[in-house]
Amino acid sequence: MSNSHAATIDDPVDDAAAAPAIELADVTQNFALDGLDFTALERISLSIARGEFVSLVGPSGCGKSTLLRIIAGLLAPSGGTVSIGGQDPATARAAREFGFVFQDPVLLPWRTALENVELPALVAKQGSKADRRAHARELLELVGLGDFAAAPPAALSGGMQRRVGIARALALDPSILLLDEPFGALDEITRQKMNSELLRIWSERRTTALLVTHNVGEAVYLSDRVFVMAARPGRIVAEVAIDLPRPRTLDLLEQERFFAHTKELTRLLLHDAEETAP
Template sequence: MELSIELKNVTKQFNLESGDLLAVDDVTFSVGAKEFVSLVGPSGCGKSTVLRMVAGLIEPTRGEVKVLGKAPDYCRKQRFFGWVAQDPVLLPWRNVLANVCLPLEVAGRLDKASTEKAQSLLRLVGLEGFERALPKQLSGGMKQRVAIARALVLEPSILLFDEPFGALDEITRQRMNLELLRIWSETSAAALLVTHSIAEAIFLSDRVVVMSPRPGRVKADIKIDLPRPRTTDMLRSQEFFNYTNSLTEALFHGERGA
């Protein structure tokens, strides 16, 4: 399989004033081309640290991270990544279209054709007609749609999601999961998602990588063999229930009270 992301024996240690902190230890997994993989694990287990190493924002202490066969820092500078975080981080004085166009401006690629591309992305995420709206006029789910459109505007090869729907209510979150799959299916990008939600990980992913409490290690790498496109009916299926049990067992096996 062609690999978009590859981590080999990756360890990250932070040197703090209070002492050394081993955040991630000997992590190995990969993400194939056009594959959707989720990282799940308890708070503080290093999921976001892994995501930042993939993005080239921090370097591993030991081990190797490759993105499209190259160093993550190179891919970041080439703008191969699209990033969506829990906070959409929209500039409040810029309207929706201007927020989506911001990466184009930074990259020096803003022109008529790219602006039309941004407008087409707003149609894709269901925000046609809101181009001139300010962030304060949008709901939480709408703001995240803007953030997703902004992440896609440079046509990235890798999409990185750090709890993008964690602040949303459950109904809106499920709707956004459906929207995310629909939007992702129209790209050729590989995706790596950090989430605390077992159900979300199963519903979105081709594979789920389960991490241990800190220091984060890979406890399991579970293939999700549900057909695409995914539907909400699958949430009530025996197969989905079985995957939920498998991930729950992987997460809590060996812990006190589990």
């Protein structure tokens, strides 16, 4: 006879814990452009599990960044519903469930790396000064910059500045990390190193991650799943599961299965581009 516990209808259920980290149903976004209605997103539906790493790929103008803003509660959709762990986006944002990493880290030049990381907790008046400072140091250690706490942004390389941006995004211990092409401006070698660093940080923190990128190789290397978007209007045209083992290292970039996934995503993107070409 098994000693394992079998769930019954009388068992309490934690709906919030059972809910997906991110769930969208038929999300549509319309804008007025030169007096005409413009559909930026059309009937976007997706579900992302807690702790999953998911990427959005698609051509410029397909609405990837707009979708991130809707998920974060910075923009209300024209139609459809958005659920963040069973909550509406505004409630989740007020609870500081989100961390943002943008294309430009936008570090304050008059603050040190440590002070930039500390800033979100300072603004939120979270914890004591000593606690905020200690937590910021821990995060700098996490991104490999413990020895650069006193450095101003101008003294840091582009890759190091982006590490500070990631550390700052984690300052309030968010459950969801939203990344809008954070490494797009870096050279390919630095970008690959940063992707490995991002995976290491994600694996240690186990946040849910949603990445916007134009780079299919980056999407394959990082993700559990990739959603392919098309433009005019912005919509999801494919979902690709990335069946590569974790942990992932850079030697994966030379393996046949990696190339197969990048070829599949490229084919999907090119096929849609041909269909939507004027």
